[in-house]
Amino acid sequence: MKKKRWGKKYVDKRNWKEYNKKLVKRGAAYISLDFIETWKKELEEMNKGKEGAPYQYPETLMTFLGYIYILLGIDYRGLQGYLLGLSKLVPFEVPHYSTIYRRISKLKIDLRKTLLKYKGKDVIISLDSTGVKVTNRGEWIREKWKVRRGWIKVHVAVDDKNKQVTAISVTNEEIHDNAKFGELLENSIKNVEAKGGKIIQANADAAYDSNESFMKAEKYGIIPAIKVRKPSPTARSKNPRKKYAKEYHGLGYEKWRDKYGYGKRWYSEIPHSVVKRKCGEFVRASKEENMYHEAKLKYIFYNSMIFYDETGIPIWKK
Numbered sequence: 001m002k003k004k005r006w007g008k009k010y011v012d013k014r015n016w017k018e019y020n021k022k023l024v025k026r027g028a029a030y031i032s033l034d035f036i037e038t039w040k041k042e043l044e045e046m047n048k049g050k051e052g053a054p055y056q057y058p059e060t061l062m063t064f065l066g067y068i069y070i071l072l073g074i075d076y077r078g079l080q081g082y083l084l085g086l087s088k089l090v091p092f093e094v095p096h097y098s099t100i101y102r103r104i105s106k107l108k109i110d111l112r113k114t115l116l117k118y119k120g121k122d123v124i125i126s127l128d129s130t131g132v133k134v135t136n137r138g139e140w141i142r143e144k145w146k147v148r149r150g151w152i153k154v155h156v157a158v159d160d161k162n163k164q165v166t167a168i169s170v171t172n173e174e175i176h177d178n179a180k181f182g183e184l185l186e187n188s189i190k191n192v193e194a195k196g197g198k199i200i201q202a203n204a205d206a207a208y209d210s211n212e213s214f215m216k217a218e219k220y221g222i223i224p225a226i227k228v229r230k231p232s233p234t235a236r237s238k239n240p241r242k243k244y245a246k247e248y249h250g251l252g253y254e255k256w257r258d259k260y261g262y263g264k265r266w267y268s269e270i271p272h273s274v275v276k277r278k279c280g281e282f283v284r285a286s287k288e289e290n291m292y293h294e295a296k297l298k299y300i301f302y303n304s305m306i307f308y309d310e311t312g313i314p315i316w317k318k
Helices: 016-031 039-047 059-072 076-087 097-105 139-145 177-194 211-219 241-251 253-260 262-279 288-311
Strands: 002-005 008-011 122-133 151-159 165-172 198-204 223-226
Touching: 016 059, 016 288, 039 059, 059 076, 059 097, 059 262, 059 288, 076 097, 122 177, 122 262, 151 177, 151 262, 151 288, 165 177, 165 288, 177 198, 177 211, 198 262, 211 223, 211 241, 241 253, 253 262, 262 288
Parallel strands: 122 198, 198 223
Antiparallel strands: 002 008, 122 151, 151 165
16 A cells, blocks of 8 residues: 655555454453453462461452553542452452552562563664653643643663563653663663573664763673764773764764664654553652552553563463
8 A cells, every 4th residue: 555755655564454453452451351260379379478468369460450550541449340340240359449559559560571582583672761741730730830740751672573662760850861771771681581582782862872881782792873972082082982983973874874773763762652642641640659660560561462462361361
């Protein structure tokens, strides 16, 4: 199917029939009750050796509710009602909304569990960050009452194979992107290698241009496709950045971009776009630690949607 855009012709290669089937399939996850199958066994494992009051509800149930809370935007009281409705179809014990709140606020999901296997492939990751509002106040209210709640920042690394988040970190707005380069790189290496892949290159924009970033990439034998700023380094510089900066300025941006396939860096913006469109550009939590937790869950559940598309397995299935 050919289309015109900005006066140029291009071919839309997307298989719309398959894409539509994928989106329809995702809807089934909202009523997937796989947690019921392992309810009793999971509680036995969770309460083994536990001190104090035993758990009454399995972690898989809370993962399912977290998924609904994030992707459908249902509040905690609404989640209790949602479960009451489902329990009429398949009987199970429904938790109180206060219990749902406490458990979702402490929900721990290993990012690695949401990643698809790489099967020995070389992987290129791209790094980026975005701001997330900490309130859903309108811009008019902010301007009229001079209320500024600030932002939190979500830093991610995204692979070029599945467009999944391989590492994530959430901070306040004062943390510079470059400060998270090493953490994202190291966590991505661990997560990708655990799934059978190997990172060979890290793409990042000029916000990550620093001696530390190039040194960290060289330490792990990874090509740092980082867009460097001007001017070129001095002749005395011994940092590995010098070599890449000289090459960048020597080739010019366009040739350098083509050599390293820097265009793939935009993959890092896909999760930000999807999450904000599906889940909103703000977090609903009021406590700082819960804000960070909620933001992180949004990207974990973004990953889980891609995982479900390929495997048909929701992450709350044991």
